[in-house]
Amino acid sequence: MTDLPQPITDWFTSRGWAIHPHQQDMLDAAQSPSTLLIAPTGGGKTMAGFLPSLAELHTAPRDGLHTLYISPLKALAADIKRNLRTPVEEIGLDIRIEDRSGDTSYTQKRRQRAAPPHILLTTPESLALLLSYEDAPRIFAGLQRVIVDEIHALADSKRGVQLVLGLSRLQSLAPDLRRVGLSATVEDPKAIAAFLAHHPQPTKIINADPGPDPDITMLQTEEAPPWSGGGGRYAIPAVLEQVKQHNTTLIFHNTRAQAELFFHHLWLANEDKLPIGIHHGSLAREQRVKVEQAMVEGRLKAIVCTGSLDLGIDWGDVDLVIQIGAPKNVKRLVQRIGRANHRYNAPSKALLVPANRFEIVECKAALDAAKEHDLDGDPRGPGPRDVLCQHILACAAAGPFIAEELFNEVTTAGPYVNLSRADFDRCLDFCATGGYALRAYDRYQRIIERNGKWQLRDPRSALQIRMNIGTIIDTEMLKVRLKSRRGGAPLGEVEEGFAATLTQGDTFLIGGQIVRYEGLNEMTVEVTRRASDNPKIATFSGTKFATSTQLSQRILRIFQQNDWPDLPDHTSEWLKLQRKRSKLPEPGRLLIESFPQDDRHYTVIYGFAGRNAMQTLGLLLTQRMEQQGLEPLGFLSTDYATMIWSLQPVVNPASLFVLDNLREGLEDWLAGNAVMKRTFRASAIIAGLIDRMTRGQRKSGKQATFSSDILYDTLRKYDPDHLMLDITREEAMKGLIDFGRIEDMIARTHGAIDHLQLDRVTPLAAPLFLEMGRVPIKGAAEERLLVEEASALMAKAGLE
Template identity: 50%
Template structure:
């Protein structure tokens, strides 16, 4: 039961305690772990905190009562504001504070000795808090840990770190109750197991809200043949902005956000206030835009995943998704940013970039109607994360290896960890491993006479806290004006392509490069035409269940009447000219075009998997003497072209390509070096910064390359090389989807030899030679080439009988 002061607060606001909020209180009273799955706007966060407020009202106590863990620093700060208001309105003597990388060192020190009742933090900050010798005292009174937006990181490395931290906390306070919150979970059972392995976790389902109103934008004219941005619809999107109070325009990449922002300003005749928000902009720039949103001074904000889980603004009455969403869960998450009220329908518009993306957008809407959400791929806990955790534990207090092994195995990602693997990680942390143990700098742990492991020197604990973290960004340069004003950051690899006098667009400004000094890219404003920076952030993968729905559309002509006439005609002519694959089939078309032989495989496994497969196929084709000259990919198809015709594609798609070509490719490519750089930083082998000084990306890369070469030569089975191999093989190449594709191909290839390009091939074929062109500069050429290809592909030759 809720205390009267809380029920009176609900009454004063004209609210009622929703069923799922009451069930969360009941679960807490029973001492039960709980997973709440509720729609955005359902009072999910308040539901997570109500048991804490009720307990502190009924059983006042000092010290830390509840930890709230968020994937984003900004989200933790936003929850603090939303939580402080009801606490103040009820007059409760409850202290709430935030602890993130932005918190001052003085405040952090005070929080360890005099913690608030509720502490809002991130997985990384929690891990650091556990690395202090006084952590047992800090957490002595902890009752509950609440994990918000658990779907955003549970299955990744940040989830591994958090799971290890929870196992550590459980050892310090055995009665700790675990709570997780999410709006978009495909398989709750996976998350219940992750939250509390082997224990009973109550599953609380939120009350259903009003059904969202989602439309797919119908272009003025025809749905484009190629592209993936939806930029052709800038004027239509602008008119929607004019009709609404506040619009969020979501883009799947930072580069696209910059382009769309400029497109909207180019048609902004009324000079409506339109802002830009993405992760590469400076913190000051992001906070300025967030403040303008909160104060109601913007009409639209162009943004990326930086606001997927972001700050909740009740005035948002429209969400626009530029390009296909790539997953139903992501689309629901973004739509939930509109209205943020359970009883009011959110309004959203999806702007597909091309004809395949129209099918994908329709598949996403159907999936939402059917309640079908994305499921996350789960994998064993990462060993580099475990190494960082062991170092943190040693910084807090010497530990016994057997007890630590048992504790680590209580974390779900490490439940199957073997004793041998654990000891390899432990000894890597202790001395760097066989090839590095001769160097004193890698001797981080020492074994006491009683067998327990401790930090070799107090300075190593300081260095750990300075360098710990899971997010390893690509090497970046600060973009600054000559007066020192920072605009944000761009990837070092992009900056390395620039020379003084070159121009690019960033933060909505056209900039000219003046010079590069150390880690600063010095620029000045310009009116000259500008390139758009290309960011290395991974492309969003097309979810498996959306791919399956798109395949279903192709095979079911009865569905085509739901599509715009030009999309339906595209599929009809494809059926006449070639064939449309049935679910489970792999259609491969071969045809001559522009003096080359082309092979197009319609596999629907996403851009990342297709990029990897393209590299493997061209290697195999070279071995077979087929003389490939290149490949191109989108989310739906892979096109390979060369000097010789592929008469039988089956041998190219045999599963052994993952054992032979993949192993050779990963070992000899820069892919493995990049993966090694990440695990070396996470595992603590390479330090990113020393007191008062941060290493540049070049310095970190140089250091990791040297160690990488040493280990490959002298200790090829080193733990970090194995961890890097798993990262490169699983995460960076989508190898699981490749394996499924190749297994399917073994008995399902449908090979069609054609005399010219097919309608289905146009969206991927038009990309040949364009992927390296600066985005935004090739649109006109793309349109011209797409139309020419389309005319050729859609032309049907009608056989006429001879006339006597």
């Protein structure tokens, strides 16, 4: 057992604290090349990470950078700095602690490079930037430890991938570097351990006592939830009642739009004027800071929020977490629940509020899974190549490199362990020449091999490479401001695409207020306050999570029960009726129902593959139906089903489900797909094909800049095998297109299709008729729309 130096032990004693067993374990493992600590929130996780550094710096004081701490949030780094300085000062350690992020002043940054602190707290992007400077070897030469906080959140994103590439670089600059990862409860600690490891060295996993199980229940309301929809508005009185009974409540929503709507209606019903705030990523920074401040000071009874509050900062005395809408993913649910009650040994308390009848089953499945500690997670694919391209360019910005050495270094990082030399060379070629079949850029190569070393052809391009570092690609957002002569108060941001659909007089919700769209001034959406009851829904940031595979499987298993004593009567009656009239979907089979309604033929496919995959399935099936002359008119998808309506009945659905045909259809469809173009843009920016645009650049030079959609179309036409298109396809398959889950669904059911032809709509299908988001089958539709609208406008203007 490794003892803490006496002054540190004394400090613990003076506080009346004893070190936690997992903190001791971390001390004992201090020399391990790579260690992963899994601990619940409030378990002194961060301190466990830092204790070995404090001990080492006390025992052997030295100059230079000793420990690098990386967190996904700037705010978290700032928070840690405060929390760490207190013990360091009270113990009397001579340790300099500083943070570094995009907000750090230029002078401070320069100074940090010249004379690094003992402990530097930063973000993955700032680290990548530091590593791209020529003096990186000097800055990091003596680095001993790197601590990656909230590594579970980073491991699922490109930010995390960029970070571990950065670690591989650091390891070459400081061969003695030891890695530490700090993680919340995760489904597969080994996967996170492999992500962190310096391969082929192993990572040691330390599990802290997970503490008592959380107390999770489903909210029981007098009124049954509605048949469809996602807002949870029916539950507002019950939610207010809960807020009254607790100190501070976090009310989580799955989307920003739902959070806005719920908040709006919550306030209309809030007769006691309970102080309740709203927090999400589209709000102006000023607004968010205000809410965060109020929260820390304990002035708020409740806060309506989204994933923007998912990560780590301690918001004070939260004693209840309410999740509105089915959580879609058990792991996220458990992590959100961890936000309640930061006292280590008390159970956290949470309430699930199903938004509709189907979600009652989904919430039940999630409750069971949480109780059984059955967390879900998608296997992580191989490291994305767009991030690798950026890394190669950033390495070139730092100095000349040998391809062989960089390849060997990159393949020590978890996500790239299986990267082939051919794939690496293709990325290298892309960075050098653009990688085009038409080799047009030999004169303008970005990086070039001279005397066996790759380097920038033009050293000045280092600046441009550094400006493009980072993997977060914002959708184009426009600021929203109250209209006034002196530039009114900022309210937040909306997606450019959403702003484009607004016409003067339209109302929408932002920050809990209804505002009226007045016009676009420069790049700002100008609005006025408006007291009306029916805002046009704020559809900004429409990312909807898809229900995870594990949760979908659990729902199917619940369907197989003979009876449902755990479910409310209205729900179990509904399922029984479905069983009587039709069938309940089974895990190993695919249920398809067909029935007539309103002179059309409806076909419902209960694929349970999650929203994105079901949406893709709808598009592909309607395409096949078009070919078969079934005249599809439109379709609609939810997490569990796709409903298609057509003029001709579907008689032989098996013929629609031939995987090869679907795959072929996918290729055609992808050509013009907006999702693909968005995916392409993001990857093209990350890989350095196109520059990140600043606000200022977007304001000016409109003629000179053109949409990345044009590049995508041109590449598809003239260079279909180009690396960027490969990357785009790979990304889309696992992201918004989610074709992988369609393939899984077909594999899972082995073509065992139960096709029931019925005379009327079934109980399970009925709620689908109330769902939003119908997709009309397009084609000639856009042109027809244009012609109609144009003649209407001309007539209105009194022309022709």
